[in-house]
Amino acid sequence: GLDSEIDVTGVAPGEPVEFDAWRWERLESIPALVVPYKRHVYERIVxxxxxFAAPASRS
Structure with a gap:
């Protein structure tokens, strides 16, 4: 899809919005951008x- 199709604000009725914006970021940079209490989860995701995030090798 297109970047313009990404909607991080869509939540179930009555639920608080967790995100108000997004951007592309390098995978290894993400844990430093996350609130401290969720950081360990994002470190495991990285x-x-x-x-899958590694650049393709050229043979």
Whole structure:
């Protein structure tokens, strides 16, 4: 899809909005951008998805 199709504000009725904006960011930079009490979760996500975020090697 297109970047303009991304909507991080869509939540269930009565639920608070957690995000009000988004941007592309390098995977390894994300934990430093997250609130401290959620940081450990994002650190695990970075480890789990690191292989998919690595640049393709040129052979």
């Amino acid at each position: 480890i789990a998805f690191a292989a």
